[in-house]
Amino acid sequence: MSGWLHIHRGDAPLVVAFPHTGTDIPDDVAPALRSPWLARKDADWWIDRLYDFATTLGATTIRTTISRSVIDVNRDPSGASLYPGKATTALCPVDTFDGEPLYLPGAEPDAAEIARRRECYFAPYHAAITTEIARLRQVHTRVVLYDAHAIRSVVPRLFDGTLPQFNIGTFDNAACDPSLAETIAGIAAASPFDHVVNGRFKGGWTTRHYGRPADGIHAVQMELACRGYMDDPAGPLDHANWPSPYQPERAEALRSVLTTMLEPCLDFARGQS
Incomplete structure (x- = not known):
């Protein structure tokens, strides 16, 4: 652990990344913001807690505590949109979802400020992912990078209707072996929850950048609808109803399915499936 960047090293061929759980806003950014609550609104709330079982499987976990409103470490560092023609937020967002x-x-960040944040936060976060994958590849033929996310079930600006519980993204199978995606999707299909593969969320920059199946690196993004573990208001949000608390009892069914998903990731990486 180093300040805002938390790394837990495991020996299993699985890296679980948490790019959006952060809520920290540095002192040199805060004065320019309209509201600390708005700046934290779009965090992937409680996801690191939901997946706290991952380390018991031997997984390496990497998490930033910096708010995605400061810099989104799952965006293309060049600033290019991952979803051309669709509403999305930028590398250094200027608006909420x-x-x-x-x-x-x-007071919006200019090019120099964006470059500074990229150097301070984006580069170290991805250096950590690169280092951990390289470390594990020294002893494992394959490594799975699982990028863990969550979002509100209804965000009209970003997608129509209500998001499925499980949104599996593999960049249309360019980022991982299709058999791994099929296994994960099969587990979701057998669960009480709905799912989609490569729907609105096909995988962010992390999945697209690191997923190189031919080199033994298989990347998957899991975007969860947060209703599976917390209250997820369908109407307007305010300080009184968002973020809602993590609900352990509600989360238990979801955690059970997620555990069943991560275990085959390990089996796949070890050549056991």
Whole structure:
């Protein structure tokens, strides 16, 4: 652990990344923001707690505590959109998922500020992922990178209708072996929850950048609808209803399915499936 970057090293051929659980806003960014609550609104709330069993499987976990509103470490560092033609947020977002401005008028980050944040936070986060994958590849033929996310079930600006519980992204199977995606999707299909593969979320920059099946690195993004473990208001959000608390009893069924998903990732990496 180093300040805002938390790394737990395991020996199993599985890396679980948490790019959006952070809520920290550095002192040199906070004065420019309209509201700390808005700046934390789109966090992947409680996901590191939901997956806290991953280390018991021997997985390596990598998590940043910096808010995605400061810099989104799952975006293309060049600033190019991952979903051209669709609404999305930027490398250094200037608005929320709902389109609310994050910054005071005229205080939006300029090119120099974006470059500074990229150097301070984006580069070390991805250096950690690169290092951990390389370490595990020294002893394992294959490594699975599982990028863990969550989002509200209804965000009209980003997608139509209600999001399925499990949103599996493999960049249309370019980021991992199709058999691994089929196994994960099969587990989701056998669960009480709905799912989709490569729907609205095909995988962010992490999945697309690191997923190189021919080199033994298989990347999968899991975007969960957060209703599986917390209250997920369908209407307007405010300080009183968001974020809602983590609900361990509600989460138990989801955690059971997620455990059943991570175990085959390990079997696949070890050549046992």
